Amino acid sequence: MISSFRRLTLAGLLLAAAPVAAQTAPATDSLAIRRLYDEALLRGQSYDNLRELCTKIGGRLSGSPQAEQAVQWGKREMEKMGLDRVYLQEVMVPHWVRGAKEKGRATGAKGKGVDFNVCALGGSVGTGGKLKAQIVEVHSMAELAALPADKVKGKFVFFNRPMNPVHVETGRAYGEAGDQRRSGASEAAKRGAIGALVRSLTLTHDDYPHTGTMRYDEAVAKVPAAALSTNGADQLSQLLKADPNLQFELDMSCQTLPDVKSYNVVGELKGSKYPDEIITVGGHLDSWDLAQGAHDDGTGCVQSMEVLRLLKASGLKPERTVRAVLFMNEENGVRGGEKYAELAKAANEKHLAAMESDGGGFTPRGFNIEADAATVRKVQQWQPLLRPYGSAEFNAGHAGTDIGPLKAQTKALIGFDCDSQRYFDLHHAATDTFDKVNRRELELGGASMAALVYLMSKYGL
Structure with a gap:
């Protein structure tokens, strides 16, 4: 039993320490985010991964041989990263052929x-x-x-x-x-x-x-x-x-054939303090068949994978579990997103937040947030930390299609937002090819996503 004197002394020490913690935490976070950006800009892997996905596999319409190749590619690349777990989630998808x-x-x-x-x-x-x-x-x-x-x-x-x-x-x-x-x-x-x-x-x-x-x-x-x-x-x-x-x-x-078995690709880093709380970050692996599906949505896939690599390479062990998901079938069915949410609910998983990148790999602007007003304000408190990197526009708004089915199971849905002026020039057209992606813009986007995931992992919502 602690004496009254010791209790008062301990309380005084805690009160004295509180301002120090409040002052040093932002500085610590600022340095951690700087490490993420340095790693991305000096040794980022998003661009090279995207080159392989686009030029060696190409368009990846659900049900196609190329979509199956992309599943195996995603699994193989995440296994190379030395994550805590990499696995596939089976899902039946439409099979339309041109x-x-x-x-x-x-x-x-x-x-x-x-x-x-x-x-x-x-x-x-x-x-x-x-x-x-x-x-x-x-x-x-x-x-x-x-x-x-x-x-x-x-x-x-x-x-x-x-x-x-x-x-x-x-x-x-x-x-x-x-x-x-x-x-x-x-x-x-x-x-x-x-x-x-x-x-x-x-x-x-x-x-x-x-x-x-x-x-x-x-x-x-x-x-x-x-x-x-x-x-x-x-x-x-x-x-x-x-x-x-x-x-x-x-x-x-063109014609529609019977549904085909495919997969979501999932890789994760286990949380060090709250492993049962999950932050999902993802993009969709399928694309239309006219081009290579570079901006839609190869960039979102490689950025989501890069979030895990950046955290690991920077030595920033997430306190909550961070899971990258390469969703299948966003373009013509959203079957992958629905299956992911279905399995998460069946397993009684606790999802803190879900983030999606599906607006291209252009210059980062910030994030769109689907959540209650208090949660939006909580996330907006971190704007100053991302302002030096041009990613501080945090607004309420649509987050993404694949994470939409998780809405009732998570605190917040968050969409990575980048400059949209060129996106629809390429969207769903034969021009959506790897050469239209800028390395620096792409790597900055992955770092922006990793920075916000780091903050959510450390502080929760």
């Missing part, structure tokens, strides 16, 4: 034809040979709904609504214009159309069509849906003005 290169051609009344760069939207049915019909152009779902039935029936509906360039945050423009890609085919079919042509979701003007997932309403007929490049959409619109009876011929051989 088939032969798509063809599109517009023909006027005089028989003169103009070829267009087109690509099938992910999940679309094929045309069953060449499909030819007149075109009706619309700029919104409301405009389509207002058209008389005879203006739509038996035609292609051409959705030609550009992304709104006035939004500084390009993700907002993408979200606003995305309904025409996601549900345009079914809305067209409801009016009797035989197919849908959709302007690519990008702010740039070029000749590359952008694919992306679309979903059918099972209550209506499934009609084929293809994307046009932005230049192609502008050209088709001008041709229609000159000849309203213009016909379009589309040829696509």
Whole structure:
């Protein structure tokens, strides 16, 4: 039993020590974060890992041989890091295949034809040979709904609504214009159309069509849906003005095959004090098949892996368990994210936070946070520590698709946020290749993620 004198003495010592701890902790954290950035900028591995993933494996659409190769690559690379545990989580994923290169051609009344760069939207049915019909152009779902039935029936509906360039945050423009890609085919079919042509979701003007997932309403007929490049959409619109009876011929051989077994790849460092509290950081391993899936989302995968390597290489043993997850099937199903959350719930795991990188490997800006107001304020207290590195924009906002299913099981969902101005130039297009990624920007992003993970691991939420 401690005497009254000793209790008073001990209390006085603790009170005296408290200001010292409060003063030295930020300095300690600042030095630790500096070590993470030094390691990333001097010896970062994200860029080299991305080169191997993109140039040796390439596009990794769910269900493809390349997706399976990527799973084995991710497992092998994390095993090389000497983590405490590396394992796979089985998940059944959709298996859509594009088939032969798509063809599109517009023909006027005089028989003169103009070829267009087109690509099938992910999940679309094929045309069953060449499909030819007149075109009706619309700029919104409301405009389509207002058209008389005879203006739509038996035609292609051409959705030609550009992304709104006035939004500084390009993700907002993408979200606003995305309904025409996601549900345009079914809305067209409801009016009797035989197919849908959709302007690519990008702010740039070029000749590359952008694919992306679309979903059918099972209550209506499934009609084929293809994307046009932005230049192609502008050209088709001008041709229609000159000849309203213009016909379009589309040829696509895409199809959906039975589901295929695949995996999430998981690697973790066990927490030194609170191993049962988990911080997940991840990106999606699958990509569309038109390119190498560099920014979407090879960069997020290698940055998530790098978070673990940076902590380990810098000697910063996390107090809470940090787990990197390479999710499968974000692009056309989110099956990997759903399976991860399902298994976490079944195991009664305690998830403190989940972080996702799926906005490209561009210059870091900060983080978007999905949490209650008190937790958002808690995370924002760390802004000064990341301000010297340009990653101090901490805002409430959408965190990510793959970690979304964890929302009810975790304190906070956090999305790594980087400069978005170039992302949709490449997103889902044939231009999303390794050469479009800047080494320094990529490594800075991994360090930013590692810094916030370090702070959450040390202080909790």
